[in-house]
Amino acid sequence: MEKVTISLLNILIILLISSCSSSYKQPETFSSKMNRFNPHTEKVNLIPSPPPLPQGLMFSRRPASIENKPKNKKKLKPSRHLYFLTLFEQYQKIKAYSSATLPKINTCPHFHTPLLKEGFKYSQSKSKKKLNYAFLNKKHFEDLNFLSTSPELYLPMTEKSKKPKVIDIIKTQDKEIWPLTIQKALSYHAFKTFREIEQLCQVGKSTNYYNFQNLLTTIQKSKNEFKPSRKNLAILLKTTIFSNMALISSLRKKELSRTPASLKKDTKLKKQILSRMKAPWAQDYFNFVKRR
Numbered sequence: 274m275e276k277v278t279i280s281l282l283n284i285l286i287i288l289l290i291s292s293c294s295s296s297y298k299q300p301e302t303f304s305s306k307m308n309r310f311n312p313h314t315e316k317v318n319l320i321p322s323p324p325p326l327p328q329g330l331m332f333s334r335r336p337a338s339i340e341n342k343p344k345n346k347k348k349l350k351p352s353r354h355l356y357f358l359t360l361f362e363q364y365q366k367i368k369a370y371s372s373a374t375l376p377k378i379n380t381c382p383h384f385h386t387p388l389l390k391e392g393f394k395y396s397q398s399k400s401k402k403k404l405n406y407a408f409l410n411k412k413h414f415e416d417l418n419f420l421s422t423s424p425e426l427y428l429p430m431t432e433k434s435k436k437p438k439v440i441d442i443i444k445t446q447d448k449e450i451w452p453l454t455i456q457k458a459l460s461y462h463a464f465k466t467f468r469e470i471e472q473l474c475q476v477g478k479s480t481n482y483y484n485f486q487n488l489l490t491t492i493q494k495s496k497n498e499f500k501p502s503r504k505n506l507a508i509l510l511k512t513t514i515f516s517n518m519a520l521i522s523s524l525r526k527k528e529l530s531r532t533p534a535s536l537k538k539d540t541k542l543k544k545q546i547l548s549r550m551k552a553p554w555a556q557d558y559f560n561f562v563k564r565r
Contacts, residue, residue: 318469318481321428321462322435323510323519327421330561332501332554352489354387355549356482356514357473359542361393363517364466369402370524373460376467381474391542403529406452414444422526422562424519428458432465462520469513481513488512492551501554509555514546518555522562 350358361378368375378395381388388395413419420426426440439458443451469479488508492499499505509515547553 318465318479318513319429319433319435320481320511320513320516321424321520322438323507323516324424324427325417325421326503326507327418327558327561329418330503330506330558332557350387350545352486352549353477353482354384355542355545356485357384357470358387358391358393359514359546360466360473360517361388361470362540362542363514363521364463364470366521367459367466367517367524368463369400370404371460371463372401372456373463375460375463378467378470378474383474383477402524404452404455404524404527405529406455406527409451410448411444414440422523424516424523424562425455425459428455428462428520430454430458430461432461459524466513466517485512485514489550493549495551497551499551501557505552506555506558509550509552515555518543518559519562522559526563 361384380395413423420440426443427438429435430437430439430442439455443454446454469481472479473482510519544553547555
């Protein structure tokens with residue numbers, strides 16, 4: 274009996290050692306983390322599928338000082354405030370392109386003070402802006418350069434899924450109906466954005482915010498590894514606010530009565546986001562979208 278007990282004990286020790294050695298993993302590299310970055314499914318505000326990235330996109334070299342953090346850290350907004358304020362501002366812009374009457378944010382317990390400090394008003398209203406799609410024809414659906422700069426064609430037409438996308442629907446429609454379909458998708462997207470903002474106002478968090486924060490933390494812990502590349506741009510476009518940046522850049526270009534100067538306007542919130550994410554180079558993509 275004693276031999277059996279000793280034998281069993283030896284087996285357990287061997288199994289324990291084997292388990293420990295097999296569970297050991299090399300420290301994960303920043304590149305590996307970026308490769309597996311994939312947002313959780315968001316039930317309230319599903320991030321649209323990104324358009325294909327343009328083949329002719331080039332990233333310009335920027336002075337190192339642009340990416341440096343401000344010396345006075347007290348001036349830095351908490352990332353949660355920066356995310357919320359950016360999303361709030363984006364909602365005001367996107368809903369101006371929607372033909373639907375969309376709700377306003379009337380109260381925001383969790384971000385009341387940041388909103389006031391930034392100069393936003395709850396009842397903030399913008400005049401509706403008309404979009405020009407008279408130029409659009411079926412040849413554009415095969416033009417990769419056009420598709421890569423038209424993220425609105427990749428907006429979902431349903432609330433709980435990324436498919437069907439606008440482009441899937443309008444391919445089967447008459448040309449006269451295309452603008453209405455795009456408007457419908459914009460209204461869907463704006464309303465889902467409103468619901469995320471409402472959730473942030475009431476409970477102070479959302480799944481999309483946590484996805485953004487996780488990516489931000491990973492980038493900030495790296496040492497200059499988040500460099501300009503199509504791969505890193507694709508990662509940024511998996512977040513709500515970067516996806517919206519691309520969408521707004523495209524919509525501004527297609528305004529019916531826009532002025533050339535309107536395409537050059539960028540907010541300080543956007544610049545802070547780009548700096549915080551070590552990605553001022555991403556502005557090259559948004560400029561590319563506006564120019565095409």
